Amino acid sequence: MQRPDLLDPSEVAALGDLAVTARWMVDGFLAGLHRSPRRGSSVEFAGHRAYQAGDDLRHLDWRIAARGDRLVVKEFEAETNLRAMIVVDVSRSMAWSGDSSRITKVEYARRLAASLALLLLRQRDAVGVIAFDDAAQAVVPPRAHRNHWRRIVSALSSDGGAPASRAAAALDHAARLLRRSGLIVLISDLLADDDLPAAVRACRARGHDLLLLHIMDPAEVDFPFSAEAVFVDPETEAGVPAVPSEVRSAYAGTVARVLEEWAETAAAVGADHVLVTTTEPFGLALRTAFARRERLP
């Protein structure tokens, strides 16, 4: 049976909601790595829960037990090596698919973000999420405990679709939430309306590690259209009349140059830029992000 993280994203999306499919993919991904979750070298008190048979008695909170008949155990959060923020673009340009049989860019981004967040949480990393369009629609500060996953899923399910993309502002917000150095993963089509390259440089100047997952639909890469038409930007409503057969080559060249520019911008500050099309299995993008995380000290 093929690993779920290597299935076609459209097939995966059809199998369940965000949380279910994220767990499924992460399980498959980790199984592929043949590794068990990393354990922290030290712990921090994270909270109480009811005693269950089999719990380590050393973790029993005797003071609470002495006050009453209630038995509770202490939960500890492993001290993480990583604090990460996943910044997801949910603007109107992301809610597009070049083919009705493919998932939209935003659906791909949400599932990728959810999977990545769960993967990092399994690694005992603190993970937060910002979903943005022309403003931050949902903000979840980075935490490492297991219950934090539900908040992340809820944030990623928030509505978006505004006709503008303020990625730079979202990056800046994510950098401030991390407080100390961490990993910021931006999942976006990079069709931002503010100065994103400057925000990238600012993030790195603050000492954060940065991974740009550039989401594109294959139609945005190939320009497979055949009929003459006016091609309209859904965010700016700007229209460009064109005959596809005449401009296809020039368009492809421009896309290649845009990708080169982003790669150069990222490389210049030590960040990474990776093109991810919505037909690529989620596992490939997860591997890229996980590899980035593993390189961190």
Added chain:
Amino acid sequence: MTFLTPAWLLLSLAAAIPIAIHLLRRRIGTRVELPTARYLARAEAEHSRELRLRNILLMLLRAGAIVLIAAAAARPFAPVPGGARAPGAIAIVVDNTMSSAAVSGGVPVLDELRAAARVPLERLAPSDRAWLITADGVVHSGPGEALLVRLDSIRPVAGRGDLPRALALADAAVQGSGLPGEIALVTDAQASQWNEPLALPRARLAIYAAGSAAPANRAVVEATPEPLRWTGGSGALNIAFLSPDSALYRITIAGETVLRGVAEPDGRIRAPVVTTTRGWFAGTVETERDELPLDDVRHFAAFAGALPAVAVTAGAGTYAATAVATLADRGRVQRGTQIHVLSADNAIQLPALIAAPLDPVRAVAANRALERAGIPWRFGDRMFDSVTARADSAFFGGALPPEVFVRYRLTSLAGDTAVAIETLASVNGEPWMVAGDGYVLLASALDPAHSALPVSAAFIPWLERMLSHRLTSDAIGVIQAQTGDTIRLPPWADGVEAVAAAAHRRVAFDVPAVHFLTRNGVRAGAIVVNPPRRESLLERITVETLRQRFTAAAVTATSDVQAFDRALLSTRGRREITGWVLLLAGALIVAEMIVRTLQGRTLRPDRLSAAGRRPPAASG
């Protein structure tokens, strides 16, 4: 390059379609949502010059292909070195009308036209079809050598010919051959010949117009005896000359000169003539021979004999009596009982000029008299209207026919055939003046109350012709004809002297002359054949004016033999190059497809991986 069917060149207007599309393409209506439209705008801005040049190249290739396809449909011909010439067809029409006999600069015009006609004939190949057609409609076909012999034997006709018909025959021959072909017309461009437009919509026409100047011409254009019946051996001739200067003339009767004189330039004279000849005679009026001799002689015919003796009964009316008295005073008739002028209600003695009774009460008596006289007509209902009679143009001496106010409807007892043959004048399509053996019957009285005839200027001349000719047995009438005309014999004539019996009583004469009509074996009239006056007018129209007279698939006209030679396609070393043109059009179409598809290539995501700099996957 020339084209066999140039009308197809209009198809090249379709080349405007790709041009219009190129200019209008920015008004595209379909909207497609594309988040990366900004990349498209950037691509167009960065490659605007290349895109513009490419679009222009595509537009030119498409328009060029359309133009070449249209040119191919028009069947182009061009000089192609080497190889055999494709078979063709050519019909050469030679204008050998009378004017071609004129001599200009010492060279007969017909010789100049022959030289031009020789050009295509000398280049005919065995696979070619060719015809030689003259102005009188004679068609010769055959190989080039035979047609050259025919060409040398062509002589001018003594008349105007029928060049439009000759051209129609040429067109039918070329179209019927199934080969690419044309008509070559060689003509002197005479203005009186080419004064009407002519349409040959399917034909390619190459015209050679004689380059020599039209010579001045002297001609006798009219010679009319007055009266037709000369009495006492004398009469007169009304003669008209066409001459740039004074003209010497000579009048002959029966071959003998009877008068000489000098006429003013373009003069008209009335020459008194005396002759001892009796009965019908032929004569000529001749002027000095010049560059066009065929019109220097004009024929005429007249009758010399006794005056008709005419009796007018009281019932004929005062107008008839006065007119006969006038004719008697002029010496055109004499009193007697040879011919009677009377009202139909009187006893009828033939020969007679019979008028309807003025009093309608006398109509019954008139019919009884007609019956007793053996005249197969009867007076019917009285008709009242004001209608102009209709008759042959010369019947009333060139004057307008009279108005008729009252008439009897004439009924023939001899059937419709008699009505058609012997009707001299009609009113509202019904006989009004009829004639038969020894009678002329008028359906109105000779009174102004019935018709304007008795008070018109044509009355006395008409009466004289009826009394001197129609009602005599020996000098009934003269028919004026032009060379080439087909003449229908009048009912009172049973043949033409010295001419075999004509089929369907029709005769045609190609040579000017006088031919006597016989009745019961005796001369009773004449057919006088002369060249048409218009053929003596040698003025020419310009080459351009001549070209504009024709509507054809293609028309060229020139006075230069070399240019005429170049204009001829069928017999020149040119070949149809439709295949080559289509090949070139195909090459443009292939080039358009290549240019279009070269721009259609796309970059795949894997080719973008280097640009996206995907980092290596983490090891497991």
